[in-house]
Amino acid sequence: MSTQQPETQEDDESEGELETTSPAQQQRLEKKRQRAAAREQREAEAAERAAADENTVHLKVFRYDPEVEGKQEPRFDDFYVPFHKGMTVLDALMYARDNYDSSLTFRHSCRQAICGSDALFINGSQRLGCQTQVSDLDDPVRVEPLPHQEVVKDLVVDMEHFYDQMEAVEPYFQTDDLPDDELEEQHQTRENREKVKMSTRCIWCGACMSSCNIAAGDNQYLGPAALNKAYRFAMDEREGADMKQRRLEIIEQEHGVWRCQTQFSCTEVCPKDIPLTEHIQALKREAVKSNLKFW
Amino acid sequence: MAERYSSFEKGGRRWLLQRVTAAFLIVVLAFHFFLLHFVNHANEVTFQMSAGRMQQWIYYSLMVLFLITATFHGVNGVYNALVNMGLTGARKRAMKAALSVASLLLIVQGLRTANAWAGIDLLPII
Amino acid sequence: MSQSYNRGRIEDFGRWREFSAGMWAWIFHKFTGWVLIGYLFTHIAVLSTALTAANADPSTIAAHNDVYTQTIRALESLLVVRILEVGLLAVAVFHILNGIRLLLVDLGIGLEAQDRSFYASLVLTGVIAVASVPTFLAGVTF
Amino acid sequence: MYEYDVIVVGAGGAGLRAAIAAQEAGAEVAIVTKLHPVRSHTGAAEGGINAALREGDDWTDHAYDTMKGSDYLGDAPAVEALCKESPEEVIQLEHWGMAFSRDEDGRVSQRPFGGLSFPRTTYAGAETGHHLLHTLYEQVVKRGIEVFDEWHVLDVAVTDDDEPEERSCHGVVAYELATGDVEAFTARDGVILATGGLGQVYDHTTNAVANTGDGVAMAYRAGVPIEDMEMIQFHPTTLPSTGVLISEGVRGEGGILYNANSERLMFEHGYANNDGELASRDVVSRAELTEINEGRGIEDEYVHLDMRHLGEERILDRLENILHLAEDFEGVDGLEEPMPVKPGQHYAMGGIETNEFGETCVEGLYAIGECACASVHGANRLGGNALPELTVFGKRAGRHAAGEEMGEPKITTGKTGDYEKGTVDSPVELGEPGSGAVADGGSAAETADEVVERTLERQRDRIERLLEKDDGVQHASIRADVQKSMTRNVNVFREAGALKEALRDIREARERYSDVYVEDPSRTYNTDLIHTIETRNLLDVAETITVGALARDEFRGAHWRKEAQERRDDVWLKHTMLSWNDGSPELWYKPVVLEGEEKTYEPKVRSY
Structure with missing residues (x-):
């Protein structure tokens, strides 16, 4: 049964209501x-x-x-x-x-x-x-x-900020490379599906973001869930090279992957066992690789 | 959200440099410690010996590189830590400037010291 | 989120008991990093006595009576400095070992073992620090 | 006051698909949902999507299987639409990036499923619904469709004309959880209800806590007929302690059901000598319960589902999610031991009466997905047929609501075609206590704005009343009592006595509900209020299920009656219809449409 014992000090009974109450x-x-x-x-x-x-x-x-x-x-x-x-x-x-x-x-x-x-x-x-x-x-x-x-x-x-970050990575499939026949699927190797499989399991619960103390300090940091979402699409071969480049540009920005300090706290709390840190690290390497080409 | 796409600095280069300097420092720092604490004991250090090492150009160059990489690695680490703690805007820019100046001073002072040993008179300012 | 409602006891450091390996590794790495950058500045300051020493008479230098040699010897004769040096070694060794761990993580190697490699770094740091004590305390005048 | 062309209520698979379709057809669309879209229960669907995609398969075979599975209570035009359009919808999902499981050649995988004559179930691991839901939501984000999440729709704004067929719908009224505001949403072209299931009528269900039949109840009270509500599917493999679903995919891949004597019950006790574990869901559920009732259940409660022989590699590849569910919710390692399973409420085949475009008899009001009854599932839904229903009918309703010309429907709605009146031997008065048949009293010539305004005022009053009432009954005990009664009396095996018992319990609950109050006075995120409102919906829905079950004295599909244990095509090839009739429910029937485009589906003996 609820004993309703407040652990903090008892409120002042005379304390007013919010002004809006009738x-x-x-x-x-x-x-x-x-x-x-x-x-x-x-x-x-x-x-x-x-x-x-x-x-x-x-x-x-x-x-x-x-x-x-x-x-x-x-x-x-x-x-x-x-x-x-x-x-x-x-x-x-x-x-x-x-x-x-x-x-x-x-x-x-x-x-x-x-x-x-x-x-x-x-x-x-x-x-x-x-x-x-x-x-x-x-x-x-x-x-x-x-x-x-x-x-x-x-x-x-309030989950709004989490949703904003999720939506900031363009979390939707984009490709110009659809088969001519409308009733034909794009082919994807089992290996490639296997590569993105774990990342597609995200249920947007926000546990990772909450556990990340970088996200706590830097409000603009995309955070583990959004970066994982970016990984899910960047690594999906069906999207093609141009789109991958575009996705890397999103996650490379100042508040993107570089903020990750590999504390693994997101990976530890993820209820779907998504290796979030691993995915973020993979994105960092992809980003470095794609930049080295221009050096 | 708009500024997300117009960030002035991507951070990727600094991230990579931090890793490259780390790899370099692991080797050189181990060498430095080994040389100055195990091969030569700390209480036996003399100006003469230091000067003797510094006059070899390979050692001199290594130490100068050591100084520069260590300064970058350390100061960049500090800057990252501050940014991760939520430093933004004007304070962030101020901190960046202050850290840059401090780095520069450290490197200049380090170079002057090295030159003093090596007998080079490149930076004769007091 | 900086603007978020302050929930007192829930905030970060109050929860240290609940931190996991990766979090401790990060905290230690940051802490040792601060120590090392602080030491770097101090180190260069102390070494700067060489600037004055270089202007000394060659005979003074030959007799090890120059400011630089004297400063170093005076410092090294203090037990507390020697002990601090062992501490510095421990700090540097941990930063190096955990740095190697982080480089491996960046390369995507051994991510499943990231907690164990942190513990290994700690243990190894301890062993190296203890093993270095005889060398570091050699010749100290009490 | 918000105004859009099309308002979609609910953001599961059907709602999202409808919103995309309506927007592509040029409409300005908003989705109003009581959860955030990715929280919708479509995400819990595991098995797959049936689609005749491959060489050797044909949509007509899929239609045949579906009609047979429905026990000839499905309407052929809807069934054929489902089967014909499912392949293009699957490919569409694939083109939107859905992470389907793949064959060696890189094409989308298919697997066998219960009641299907061909392995035509496309899937993404054992979490197909999760991928479908997220893929659709991603497309909604891409298109910038407005989503009002955590807005609970309280009522549809429908005119007051005497006959439901003359009424029209002009919007909805919704309650914003975060602030407690009640606002109107005007729909210029149409309101699409996609509110999903009603499993919370039962206490052992695979459904989410949010699945409270809101859409069905709202449409019902607005006068839209409710169809075949007695047809409730009990899934044969749910975990005994929580009702968490163990996908039919396990049996599809070769999982075996054993009783306490380690007998392969489906064969050794002759429930399905050909298809065994892959017989239709109603057949397997009855088989399990018969075993349990005859003393061959384990701990008198459940049977075993064994997949160990499939091998670790195959299980991890195709059923990994099942391992986690069994582990987390039952503490069983599916690789090492058989999993305990028993039947649990899973799906409502019945719902809001619609034609094959998702239109109800009220102009401008549509219903799709589980809350609707087109009807594609008839008396029993085949596994893998729910997800294609969402996308196919979501798309159809979205386009139709946006004004696209789609031809004449072959399925009638309301009392516009053949129908006959029915009676039910209820021991208590049905419907709203004390209301009798009091008409709403509004004038027939209301403008759209007036209808919306009136609905808004009524709902604001209702919320005020609930919050201001200081004492009375709390909803939780009412809800729990009804759930228990429904599970006890309106389950897999049904008999008149128990059904009447349930009606008495529901009546009592209705009377207690008339004294309901909300204890939490807050305007901020008041879930107490929302649950109280949902409980009202559950009462209405529970009653329709029970009335339907009592009326239909035959055994068809998921509906079994002790008094009449066989299918009676001579009298019962018809849908059970229930109209709210301003508070005093009216039972009537309309014939099943067995005539398809090219052939008529003649009822046959249904054996697996």
Whole structure:
């Protein structure tokens, strides 16, 4: 049960709402808060019982809402969730939301590590909530939003910057070299497909970008995911030499591949096991090779 | 995003130079340490011996190259570190200028010292 | 992202416990790099005494009484300088070994072993530093 | 207020393909989606795309297989369109760079799939949907098509005319998650619903949490008839603990199903003496459940799917993703041991009634993909037929909505062709509690702007009401109860008693829902609110599934009834239709179209 114990200092109760809230809404908020307080007490008691029970998972979840009083100051909430074999962090979060606190907010959809919605910072590492077994983690399980991205609310971060970087590398196939027959495919060797295969697995979850402290310092750095996307196309032989040259020009720019300091943190957190650092290094070598031609 | 495509400096050349100087430095630095700490012990260093080595043009050239590559490698490393920490705009340009001046001073001073040993009178400024 | 909402405890160095091998390698490489560039400037400054020494009387130089020789000897007679020199060696050796590791990574060699090669660099650095102690401390006057 | 020629709701494979097609046909297009496009559930499709590409194969064979697979509940004009146009769509995807698996000669690989007479399933590893979704999204980025991501569409703006066939659609109203704003999107030419599946009606499903049947429910409430909702596909190989899908590709490549006695159940118990594991999905699901019910299941819950004999190299080449899924979600190493599998809800064959261009009976309203029912899948969808449906009908609807002339449809929509009224023996009142058949009361002569404005006001009120209500029932328990009831009562094996039980449960849930409130007061990313709205959609959809299942007393495709365990072509060669009828659902039927372009598909005994 949620004990709602804030780890940071208690908020000043007199602290004002956001200026935009209407009186009606304020009243509503007030009522809800009172009810929440009563519920908290009930839940606190239940939580103590639950905490004594070994078969529960202790979640410490980051909470923040710019709009709701009491959540404007970031804090951690505790939830005690009944454990079952095979339970993932996402399962635990969903249980906590559906049973204890419906305002607990996080993105999730497919539950099978393909939609990339639920990259979270779990016990100090970027992981997909759905792909992480609770039993593999130390208790308590600390769940936070992805670092280095602006927090919208609770575990939800603003992904716009990540999407911008992804789209900055012209992430779409471009070729002038299509077969004459409209019903004929372009041929691609198995070796070439094998070469780009891992890079095509990216699910845009943003874990790599969040783990990269170069991306944290340099806002314009394209970042591992976007560079991997560039690799996916630059190495695909179907696009042809001219396009490859163009793609190398994109990744060669100041905030491109040269920023990578081969810390391997992106490679380590990638939930799809994409060798991101390897791909970035390969792009660096390609870029040097193509430049040496002109020297 | 527009400036992404109009970056004044691609960084690729500096990246490559950093690697090339690294490879050179690995060899020369090992040689330098070996010569001045293992072959000749540090407490036995004298002006005469240093001068004697410096008067050989191969050694002199190697040391001058050593000085220049080490300065580039080091200062470029510092610059990269600062940029990676998020240095941008005017402060970045200022830092770049300051580091360039510091490098130049270091190299000039190093050359004068080397010349002092070698007995060359190329840079007679005090 | 510099403008991002500050989440206190979550920020970078507070998480040092959670850093992986590649991150430590990067931090150590950067740190040793700073030390080495600092040393380079100091080193040239100390060596610059040779400029004054070169103007000295040849007999002074022959008797090793010139400023340069005296400065070096005075410094080398200090235990603390000798110990610092061992430290410098360790720093340089790590920077070299990890530098080799990074060059290999740039060439795309052994990326799967990048964590092990970092640990190997650390161990090797330690061994070389310890092994150098007798040589580095030889002839020091206490 | 936003205004475009064509508004696409949903950004899975169908929505993205439709947006591209509409834009290429000259329309100004926007996509409104409650997720970011790459989060769409198309990405979870694993197996492949059926297309008659090669020498020795022909689209007519594909059409035959599909009609047979549908158990003759598919409409031939739609099926033929699918099979004829799928090859060019596959090649189009390839030309857009999709990373298909390749043969030695560099051409796109194909593999055998359940219910197919030729190995015609093109694939990209065991993650075909992921590649298809990303390839299409890349093309959307390239074309600069406007995407409103994380905007949840609340309702379609449809006029109030008495008969649905007279109504027209002029836009949608959507809620922006990030800010809590409710805004109208006016569509000058058309609204295309591509909202995907409804698996969240069940608690054991391969579907995403976001698959809540929003499009079906919205169209249904706007008066569009809903077709064949009882036809729910249960995929035979899902992981028991999570419902995560294990691709049919495993069986396509030669994977074998074993029961607790290590018998190859498909053959040794005679479920499919010719095709074995590669029989159609409904056949295999029933076989597994029969084994489990008769005590030959493992831990009374599942059977084993074994692929070890395929060899590590082949598995890694073609099914690598399956190894990861089994490992991450079931803790099983597919190279070392057999994988536990059981049937799980996977796909809705039914949905919003459309013709072969994706048009509904409401002018300007289209539906494509899983939320639509053209119908290409009839009573059972063949593996590998969903992805081509997305692209083929996405393209068709996109072009049609953009105003391209495409000829007369052969499939009728609404009550415009032959139809007969139906009745269902429901133990409870259906539809909206307390509403009765109250008409919306709007005037018939509304302008497009007025319709959009009225819809916007209504939805703003609805959001206000939900947020302002201080006490009541939370949606989560309602949703969970309905999911449990549906899984218990409206599963693979169905009987009247249980179906009625489900209807009673749904009724009770509806009554509880009338007192629903949203606890989270925030306007910022309020998922509590969104889930509450989705739960309403689930209730409507669950009811249509159950009503359809109760009405259809025969065994056809995915739909099995204890009371009538055989196909009854004399009475049931017809689609189950359900109209919202302003809150009190009305059941009716329309005949299946078996006449194709050149031949008529005569119903035959369906055996594999």
